[in-house]
Amino acid sequence: xxxxxxFNIMLGKPTVLFQNNWLDISKLDEELKRFNIRKALxxxxxxxxxxxxxxxxxxxxxxxxYPDIYPSWVLLPxxxxxxxxxxxxLEELRRNNVRVIRLFxxxxxxxxxxxxxxxxxxxxxxxxxxxxxSPNNAGWKDIYNILRNHPNLRLVLVxxxxxxxxxxxxxxxxxKNVYIELSGYIAxxxxxxxYRRFGAERLIFGSNLPYKTPGSTVYxxxxxxxxxxxxxxxxxxxxxxxxxxxxx
Amino acid sequence: MIDTxxxxxxxxxFYYDGGDFLSMVKIMDRIGMESAWISALIGIGPDYxxxxxxxxxxxxxxxxxxxxxxxxxxxxxxxxxxELNKRFSQGFIGIKLHPGTHTxxxxxxxxxxxxxxxxxxxxxxxxxxxxxxxxxxxVDLARHYTxxxxxxxxxGGDIRSMLLAVEVAKDIDNLYLDxxxxxxxxxxxxxxxxxxxxxxxxxxxxFPFIDPRPAIGWVxxxxxxxxxxxxxxxxxxxxxxxxxxx
Numbered sequence: 001x002x003x004x005x006x007f008n009i010m011l012g013k014p015t016v017l018f019q020n021n022w023l024d025i026s027k028l029d030e031e032l033k034r035f036n037i038r039k040a041l042x043x044x045x046x047x048x049x050x051x052x053x054x055x056x057x058x059x060x061x062x063x064x065x066y067p068d069i070y071p072s073w074v075l076l077p078x079x080x081x082x083x084x085x086x087x088x089x090l091e092e093l094r095r096n097n098v099r100v101i102r103l104f105x106x107x108x109x110x111x112x113x114x115x116x117x118x119x120x121x122x123x124x125x126x127x128x129x130x131x132x133x134s135p136n137n138a139g140w141k142d143i144y145n146i147l148r149n150h151p152n153l154r155l156v157l158v159x160x161x162x163x164x165x166x167x168x169x170x171x172x173x174x175x176k177n178v179y180i181e182l183s184g185y186i187a188x189x190x191x192x193x194x195y196r197r198f199g200a201e202r203l204i205f206g207s208n209l210p211y212k213t214p215g216s217t218v219y220x221x222x223x224x225x226x227x228x229x230x231x232x233x234x235x236x237x238x239x240x241x242x243x244x245x246x247x248x
Numbered sequence: 249m250i251d252t253x254x255x256x257x258x259x260x261x262f263y264y265d266g267g268d269f270l271s272m273v274k275i276m277d278r279i280g281m282e283s284a285w286i287s288a289l290i291g292i293g294p295d296y297x298x299x300x301x302x303x304x305x306x307x308x309x310x311x312x313x314x315x316x317x318x319x320x321x322x323x324x325x326x327x328x329x330x331e332l333n334k335r336f337s338q339g340f341i342g343i344k345l346h347p348g349t350h351t352x353x354x355x356x357x358x359x360x361x362x363x364x365x366x367x368x369x370x371x372x373x374x375x376x377x378x379x380x381x382x383x384x385x386x387v388d389l390a391r392h393y394t395x396x397x398x399x400x401x402x403x404g405g406d407i408r409s410m411l412l413a414v415e416v417a418k419d420i421d422n423l424y425l426d427x428x429x430x431x432x433x434x435x436x437x438x439x440x441x442x443x444x445x446x447x448x449x450x451x452x453x454x455f456p457f458i459d460p461r462p463a464i465g466w467v468x469x470x471x472x473x474x475x476x477x478x479x480x481x482x483x484x485x486x487x488x489x490x491x492x493x494x
Contacts, residue, residue: 018407021435035469162430162458163262186430188264188456189275213434215469216462223279223461 002222002232005039005239006032006214008132008158008181008206011062012045012055023210025062028069035214037207039068039240043102047074052108053082060096070243072100072132076108077116086123090248093129099246100156102132105142112142114149121150127247130179134159140167147175154242155179159208162187172198179238181206183217191224191234200230204238250485251460253374253401253428253452254284256302260293267456269306273313279461282482283313285342287374289457291319292346300335307339315489317344317374322358332365336494342372342399347382354385363389366396369494373398374426378405383413390423397488398423399450407433414443421448424484428452432463437470437480446476450484 013022022045023031032040042063047055056073063069073093075081083089092098101124105112124131135143136159147155158181160168165187171178172194180194183206187193194203205221207214221231258267265271267289276284286306291299296319303316318335320328320343332343343362347354354375366373373396375386383404390398403413403425410433417423425440425448440449451467453460467480 018411018433019435019439021433162264165263186459186462187262188459189266189271190264190459193265210434212432213466213469216432216465219465219468220459220461223464225278 001036003236004035004037004205004214004218005041005236006037006207006209007041007156007204007239008183009040009042009209010045010048010211011042011059014045015049021210025066025069028209029066031209031214035207035218037214038236039070041070041072041100041239041243043072043074048104048107052076056098070100071096071098072102073098075101075103075120077110078120079116080110086119089123090127094248099243099248100130100132103138105133105138107137112138112146117146118149121146121153125150125153128154128245129248130154130156130242130246132156132158132181135164135167136161143167144171147171147178151175152177156181156204156242158184158206160184162190165190165193169197172202178202179204179242182220182234183208183212186216186220191220192226195224195226195230200226200233201238203234204242205235249279249281249451249464250482251281251284251453251455252399252450252485252488253426254286254455254460255289255292255457256286256306257289257299259289259457264456269309269314272456273310275455275460276313279464281460283315284455285315285317285374285485287317287319287344292344292349292376296321296324296331300331300340303340304335304338311339315342316340317342319344319346320359320362322350322352322356325358325361328358328361329365332362336369336371341489341492341494342374344374346376348376348378354382355389363393363396367393368395369492370395370397371492371494372396372488374401375399376401377413378402378409380404380409380412383409383416387416387420387423390420394422396422397491399426400424401426401452402429403427405429407431407436410436411439414440417448418444424448424450424488426450426452427463427467427480428454430454430458432466437467438472441472441476446472446479447484449480451481
């Protein structure tokens with residue numbers, strides 16, 4: 001059975017909750033085992049829905065006994081974040097082994113303009129730290145804009161939809177460090193099309209747990225008409241490489 | 249597997265490879281999908297006649313793999329009787345209505361003839377629903393036309409409407425809940441089965457509007473019994489086909 005590295009999971013209770021569908025660490029561990037997900041990258045609901053700093057610390061505490069679960073911190077522009085300088089941020093990221101960050105610009109009311117996040121994104125670029133953004137939480141023009149200003153940024157687009165190929169293809173063509181997390185990109189023959197046009201190296205498995213089951217993307221990958229080697233790369237190796245290549 | 253909510257062709261505002269019936273059969277073979285009940289995307293858009301012709305071509309090319317829905321437009325109400333007679337004589341098995349794209353209410357007067365027709369011949373009517381109002385309207389229609397088989401497309405679509413749908417559909421035997429939808433909410437299949445059992449839930453994917461594989465993975469990994477899963481994946485669709493008296 002193929003091993004997976006899930007790059008898109010939320011831990012904790014969200015503000016809007018249906019059918020008690022949320023994950024504590026033990027339920028998450030169960031789900032990971034069920035789908036042979038060996039490693040996972042998670043962020044905390046409190047970082048998104050309450051306070052980024054509070055949620056990030058909570059995340060570190062909750063996953064401390066799970067070495068294969070990696071933290072993804074949610075960051076804000078440094079002007080409005082308790083860790084207000086890049087040297088302090090680097091120290092905190094090192095201390096907590098945080099190798100990926102996530103931004104929610106629309107939800108957290110900030111712009112992806114140079115004046116606001118330019119220093120932060122340049123820092124991420126310098127240290128090869130992947131940045132996760134959902135285009136549903138930032139405008140496509142903003143995403144194009146930050147890549148123009150930070151062309152080497154390792155940008156992972158998460159929670160995409162099947163309607164967004166026209167936005168995605170030009171970015172993959174132009175920027176070698178743009179990655180696609182697959183849970184939402186369910187366009188017809190989407191995996192085959194991305195593989196044929198751009199190769200497997202920038203496609204990443206993610207589930208969007210707890211909102212979706214990993215079973216959907218796992219089945220999509222397993223039944224894709226691409227080489228088995230490419231499936232291994234998408235299922236696990238790309239995510240693992242991104243984590244390993246961080247230079248903190 | 250029988251996909252009771254599939255399409256054919258292209259959509260006007262986003263891109264995907266393929267979409268013709270050959271590309272559909274190729275992927276159906278790959279995943280072991282026995283058949284798909286299709287309506288053409290141009291039919292739920294600007295031209296029902298071209299759409300129904302495209303469906304006819306597909307079902308004639310692959311009669312075992314495709315079943316056809318007749319798509320109707322409320323803006324050509326005077327043609328509905330003629331179109332239904334023509335298409336059912338050509339082997340179509342159901343009616344597809346898309347009040348969303350046509351911005352026309354599901355209980356609008358121009359659809360009434362279609363419901364009466366479905367009621368007469370006990371054939372399925374797949375109605376796109378999105379939102380709580382659509383859910384309630386389809387429930388009312390199913391209560392009124394008790395001999396027709398209503399398929400509530402997307403079961404209301406958003407999570408709140410899907411949760412409402414299973415509550416209000418509980419005691420209506422001629423109303424089926426369709427799982428088609430891009431969101432594929434984790435846990436909703438288990439919830440539906442716990443509320444109404446597995447015999448009025450239909451598997452659908454919107455394919456090729458959306459790839460069918462994620463939805464299959466969703467159903468296959470849901471925490472229900474194999475017997476319940478088989479009801480959803482194909483047995484309920486087979487039963488509906490056996491009920492049609494055209």
